[in-house]
Amino acid sequence: MLYKTEGIVLKSMEYEEADKIVTIYTKNYGKITAIAKGVRKTKSKFGSSLEILTHSIFLLYKGRNIDIVSQTEILESFFSASKEIIKFAFAANCVEIVNKLTEEREINIGLFNLLKEVLHYLRESNDPKLLTLSxxxxxxxxxxxxxxxxxxxxxxxxxxxxxxxYxxxxxxxxxxxxxxxxxKEGCVKVSIYFNKLVKKILITSLSTISNATIPDEKIKELEKITNLYIAYHSEKSFKTDRFLKFL
Ligand SMILES: [Zn+2]
Structure with a gap:
C-alpha cells in the first residue's frame, strides 16, 4: 500500500552500504520511521530530501516491518549546516525535541504546523534562542x-x-x-518577569516572537526553567542542548 504525506525529517541515519533510516514528522500520520534504499549512491533519486530539517512530500510504501520511502519532492530545505551553524543548531534542537516528546504514529497537525513555523522563522529571527525557547x-x-x-x-x-x-x-x-x-520540595524560585514572559509566549505567534529580543540575563532564567521542564517530561537529555551551551 502506498501513501503520501508532507513531512519534516527529524533524524537521518546511515544504514548498511547505501541505505538510510529516516525519522519523519509527518502532517497526516505523525512520527514515522522509514528506510530509503540506495540513497548514498551518487545518482540517487532522493537528492538531499532525506537530510535533517528538510520539508518534503513523501510517497511511502507500507512495509511489513518498516515503511519504505518510494519518492520524495522537496518543498523547503530550511538550513545548511555549513553556512549557518548557530541557527542550524537551534533548528536541530527543535526537531530533536519533537522527536523526543512524540510517539510513533500519533497524529498532531498543530505540532506539525508549529514545527514548520519555527524552522521558517528561525532563519530571519532577531533572537534565535528566544524563538527556540518559545x-x-x-x-x-x-x-x-x-x-x-x-x-x-x-x-x-x-x-x-x-x-x-516558586x-x-x-x-x-x-x-x-x-x-x-x-x-518546598522540587520548587525553583522564579521572577515576576519569568511568569509574565511565559504567559505572553503562550499566547503570541512565533512570527511576532521572531521580531522580539529580551535581555541576556532574562533569557538565562527562561532557558534554565524551560530545559528543566522539558527534561522532566522527556526524561532524556538533549544532545544539541549540550552543544548550544558551548556557543
Ligand atoms: Zn497553593
Whole structure:
C-alpha cells in the first residue's frame, strides 16, 4: 500500500552500504520511521530530501516491518549546516525535541504546523534562542503540559505577582505562599518577569516572537526553567542542548 504525506525529517541515519533510516514528522500520520534504499549512491533519486530539517512530500510504501520511502519532492530545505551553524543548531534542537516528546504514529497537525513555523522563522529571527525557547513552551502546551501560571498548581488559589515566586517542575506550575510553607520540595524560585514572559509566549505567534529580543540575563532564567521542564517530561537529555551551551 502506498501513501503520501508532507513531512519534516527529524533524524537521518546511515544504514548498511547505501541505505538510510529516516525519522519523519509527518502532517497526516505523525512520527514515522522509514528506510530509503540506495540513497548514498551518487545518482540517487532522493537528492538531499532525506537530510535533517528538510520539508518534503513523501510517497511511502507500507512495509511489513518498516515503511519504505518510494519518492520524495522537496518543498523547503530550511538550513545548511555549513553556512549557518548557530541557527542550524537551534533548528536541530527543535526537531530533536519533537522527536523526543512524540510517539510513533500519533497524529498532531498543530505540532506539525508549529514545527514548520519555527524552522521558517528561525532563519530571519532577531533572537534565535528566544524563538527556540518559545517553541518549546508552545510545544509543551500543545502536548498537554501547559503550565499553571495564574493559579497555584496545588490548591488552585489565585497567584498574585510577588517578589518571590516558586515554580514546581514536576507539578507543572507556580506554587502559592501557603503551599510553599508546607512543602518546598522540587520548587525553583522564579521572577515576576519569568511568569509574565511565559504567559505572553503562550499566547503570541512565533512570527511576532521572531521580531522580539529580551535581555541576556532574562533569557538565562527562561532557558534554565524551560530545559528543566522539558527534561522532566522527556526524561532524556538533549544532545544539541549540550552543544548550544558551548556557543
Ligand atoms: Zn497553593
Amino acid at each position: 517553541f518549546k513552551w508552545q510545544t509543551m502546551s500543545i502536548l498537554g503540559y501547559r503550565p499553571s501560571l495564574n493559579h497555584c498548581c496545588r490548591c488552585n488559589k489565585n497567584i498574585e505577582d510577588h517578589k518571590k515566586m 515554580f514546581n517542575i514536576k507539578e507543572g506550575g507556580l506554587v502559592c505562599d501557603n503551599c510553599i510553607v508546607k512543602d
